[in-house]
Amino acid sequence: xxxxxxxxxxxxxxxxxxxxxxxxxxxxxxxxxxxxxxxxxxxxxxxxxxxxxxxxxxxxxxxxxxxxxxxxxxxx
Amino acid sequence: xxxxxxxxxxxxxxxxxxxxxxxxxxxxxxxxxxxxxxxxxxxxxxxxxxxxxxxxxxxxxxxxxxxxxxxxxxxx
Amino acid sequence: xxxxxxxxxxxxxxxxxxxxxxxxxxxxxxxxxxxxxxxxxxxxxxxxxxxxxxxxxxxxxxxxxxxxxxxxxxxx
Amino acid sequence: xxxxxxxxxxxxxxxxxxxxxxxxxxxxxxxxxxxxxxxxxxxxxxxxxxxxxxxxxxxxxxxxxxxxxxxxxxxx
Amino acid sequence: xxxxxxxxxxxxxxxxxxxxxxxxxxxxxxxxxxxxxxxxxxxxxxxxxxxxxxxxxxxxxxxxxxxxxxxxxxxx
Amino acid sequence: xxxxxxxxxxxxxxxxxxxxxxxxxxxxxxxxxxxxxxxxxxxxxxxxxxxxxxxxxxxxxxxxxxxxxxxxxxxx
Amino acid sequence: xxxxxxxxxxxxxxxxxxxxxxxxxxxxxxxxxxxxxxxxxxxxxxxxxxxxxxxxxxxxxxxxxxxxxxxxxxxx
Numbered sequence: 224x225x226x227x228x229x230x231x232x233x234x235x236x237x238x239x240x241x242x243x244x245x246x247x248x249x250x251x252x253x254x255x256x257x258x259x260x261x262x263x264x265x266x267x268x269x270x271x272x273x274x275x276x277x278x279x280x281x282x283x284x285x286x287x288x289x290x291x292x293x294x295x296x297x298x299x
Numbered sequence: 300x301x302x303x304x305x306x307x308x309x310x311x312x313x314x315x316x317x318x319x320x321x322x323x324x325x326x327x328x329x330x331x332x333x334x335x336x337x338x339x340x341x342x343x344x345x346x347x348x349x350x351x352x353x354x355x356x357x358x359x360x361x362x363x364x365x366x367x368x369x370x371x372x373x374x375x
Numbered sequence: 376x377x378x379x380x381x382x383x384x385x386x387x388x389x390x391x392x393x394x395x396x397x398x399x400x401x402x403x404x405x406x407x408x409x410x411x412x413x414x415x416x417x418x419x420x421x422x423x424x425x426x427x428x429x430x431x432x433x434x435x436x437x438x439x440x441x442x443x444x445x446x447x448x449x450x451x
Numbered sequence: 452x453x454x455x456x457x458x459x460x461x462x463x464x465x466x467x468x469x470x471x472x473x474x475x476x477x478x479x480x481x482x483x484x485x486x487x488x489x490x491x492x493x494x495x496x497x498x499x500x501x502x503x504x505x506x507x508x509x510x511x512x513x514x515x516x517x518x519x520x521x522x523x524x525x526x527x
Numbered sequence: 528x529x530x531x532x533x534x535x536x537x538x539x540x541x542x543x544x545x546x547x548x549x550x551x552x553x554x555x556x557x558x559x560x561x562x563x564x565x566x567x568x569x570x571x572x573x574x575x576x577x578x579x580x581x582x583x584x585x586x587x588x589x590x591x592x593x594x595x596x597x598x599x600x601x602x603x
Numbered sequence: 604x605x606x607x608x609x610x611x612x613x614x615x616x617x618x619x620x621x622x623x624x625x626x627x628x629x630x631x632x633x634x635x636x637x638x639x640x641x642x643x644x645x646x647x648x649x650x651x652x653x654x655x656x657x658x659x660x661x662x663x664x665x666x667x668x669x670x671x672x673x674x675x676x677x678x679x
Numbered sequence: 680x681x682x683x684x685x686x687x688x689x690x691x692x693x694x695x696x697x698x699x700x701x702x703x704x705x706x707x708x709x710x711x712x713x714x715x716x717x718x719x720x721x722x723x724x725x726x727x728x729x730x731x732x733x734x735x736x737x738x739x740x741x742x743x744x745x746x747x748x749x750x751x752x753x754x755x
Contacts, residue, residue, distance in 0.1 A: 228311070228314065228334045228335065228336075229334060229336055230334045230335065230336055230340040230341055230342045230362050231336065231340065233333075233334055233342055233362065234362060235608070238608065246673065247324075247367070248627075248673070252674075257613075258608045258609060258610045258613055259608065259610065260608075260609055260610055260611065263340075263364060264610040264611065264643075265610055266610045266613055266677075282674075282676050283676065283677075283678070283679045284676070284677045284678070284679055285674050285675065285676050285677065286610050286613065286614060286674060286675040286677060287673075287674045288643060288669070288672050288673060288674065289364070290366070290670070291627070291673050291674075292364050293322065293324070293363070293364060293367050294328075294358075294361050294362060294363045294364065294367075295361065295362040296358050296359065296360070296361050297342075297359075297360045297361065297362060298359070298360070299359045299360055304387070304390065304410045304411065304412075305410060305412050306410045306411065306412055306416040306417055306418045306438050307412065307416065309409075309410055309418055309438065310438060323400075323443070339416075339440060365440070366442070368440050369398065369400070369439070369440060369443050370404075370434075370437050370438060370439045370440065370443075371437065371438040372434050372435065372436070372437050373418075373435070373436045373437065373438060374435070374436070375435045375436055380463070380466065380486045380487065380488075381486060381488050382486045382487065382488055382492040382493055382494045382514050383488065383492065385485075385486055385494055385514065386514060399476075399519070415492075415516060441516070442518070444516050445474065445476070445515070445516060445519050446480075446510075446513050446514060446515045446516065446519075447513065447514040448510050448511065448512070448513050449494075449511070449512045449513065449514060450511070450512070451511045451512055456539070456542065456562045456563065456564075457562060457564050458562045458563065458564055458568040458569055458570045458590050459564065459568065461561075461562055461570055461590065462590060475552075475595070491568075491592060517592070518594070520592050521550065521552070521591075521592060521595050522556075522586075522589050522590060522591045522592065522595075523589065523590040524586050524587065524588070524589050525570075525587070525588045525589065525590060526587070526588070527587045527588055532691070532694065532714045532715065532716075533714060533716055534714045534715065534716055534720040534721055534722045534742050535716065535720065537713075537714055537722055537742065538742060551704075551747070567720075567744060593744070594746070596744050597702065597704070597743075597744060597747050598708075598738075598741050598742060598743045598744065598747075599741065599742040600738050600739065600740070600741050601722075601739070601740045601741065601742060602739070602740070603739045603740055615684070618684065626749065628703075628749070632750075637689075638684045638685060638686045638689055639684065639686065640684075640685055640686055640687065644686040644687065644719075645686055646686045646689055646753075662750075662752050663752065663753075663754070663755045664752070664753045664754070664755055665750050665751065665752050665753065666686050666689065666690060666750060666751040666753060667749075667750045668719060668745075668748050668749060668750065670746070671703070671749050671750075
């Protein structure tokens with residue numbers, strides 16, 4: 224399948240954009256995407272945890288293990 | 300087994316179609332299929348979350364990790 | 376082990392037959408088997424969800440991710 | 452390790468024997484072992500589901516996905 | 528790492544010894560180890576299920592899928 | 604994808620820094636990162652378990668299995 | 680990444696030391712580390728199960744399947 228159809232490649236093209244990440248335990252993190260790999264392991268800068276769209280906690284720089292991720296909302 | 304019998308290939312052929320996706324946690328997402336890979340990682344455009352067939356939330360562009368997917372309803 | 380003893384090959388030989396599929400979450404789907412692969416990813420045509428042997432919902436064409444499958448009942 | 456010590460090879464040698472299979476969800480299936488592969492995916496003929504050693508349901512021919520299996524009782 | 532340090536090799540050296548096996552669902556099986564492979568799939572002869580150190584059920588020959596195993600107690 | 608974008612490489616560059624690690628069971632460990640590998644298996648020195656930001660237990664040197672990790676907070 | 684940074688190599692270097700092992704089901708085992716492999720499968724000699732730092736049960740020689748392990752406390 225051509226690379227331009229790869230969801231992971233699409234994620235790489237959003238490096239430095241702000242993304243929201245839903246984990247399997249229902250937590251939502253938001254931050255600047257600074258790195259990602261083929262397993263969806265990724266790092267966020269200026270990461271915050273959200274609850275009802277409000278900041279619940281600030282984490283600075285955080286590495287999220289890909290296999291915990293449910294979905295990633297990417298800015299249009 | 301011949302490629303035309305591959306369920307993943309069948310999904311690729313529906314790029315740009317509207318699909319409904321059921322996750323293991325029972326959530327349903329609907330949107331335009333814009334990318335997919337062999338693990339069923341995929342991206343949706345104009346994605347919405349449905350509850351009782353009504354729109355519960357709008358996500359714009361979203362990447363769903365394939366291993367969370369239970370089934371994908373494909374338009375006839 | 377000879378290919379004729381492969382359970383996956385046996386499934387492939389039932390393409391276009393009606394099968395019932397039990398998922399790990401106890402749901403049962405029934406439909407015409409239209410595609411399958413080595414991970415038991417498969418597509419059904421005219422798929423319905425059953426509850427107590429009655430049709431609970433109609434899905435048309437559906438792709439089921441293999442790792443959710445508990446068992447597949449194959450017609451004799 | 453020599454092949455004669457392989458548990459999977461031992462299973463293959465029981466093709467056409469009656470086996471009992473316990474799934475992770477505690478269900479027990481019994482039937483004639485007709486196929487198996489290295490992942491313990493297997494097919495049973497004349498399969499029945501047991502509850503307290505009594506037949507609860509009849510399935511005919513069934514394919515069980517190996518990763519759901521807890522143990523397989525093999526006739527002596 | 529040298530083979531003599533391999534836990535799986537240590538298990539192979541106990542073929543024909545009596546072992547106790549704890550599964551993830553807390554059940555304990557005891558029997559004569561007759562086969563094992565690198566995934567800890569194994570067969571027991573004269574297998575019994577124990578509850579509070581008493582025999583709860585007798586299974587004869589049983590194949591246990593390795594990924595269900597928590598630990599295996601090996602005789603000194 | 605270039606190595607400088609790898610989240611695992613980013614973790615390796617923090618060896619000897621203090622990191623906080625959230626496990627899937629909600630426990631938080633903090634300590635000096637002394638080793639890590641591609642699966643996020645890692646060792647911490649002077650490891651403590653935290654509860655409500657207070658030290659709940661001291662572990663000295665600890666090896667954490669990577670697949671239990673939810674996220675790792677990295678100092679700015 | 681250099682081998683001296685491998686958490687698994689660090690574990691191998693503690694063969695014959697006393698280690699404490701926390702499993703995902705919250706049980707703690709302590710014993711002399713006698714073997715380990717790259718999956719963290721390991722054997723303990725003179726193994727005991729601990730509850731509130733007291734010996735709850737003695738197991739002699741035990742093989743623990745690596746994928747059940749949460750963390751391993753290594754003596755300083």
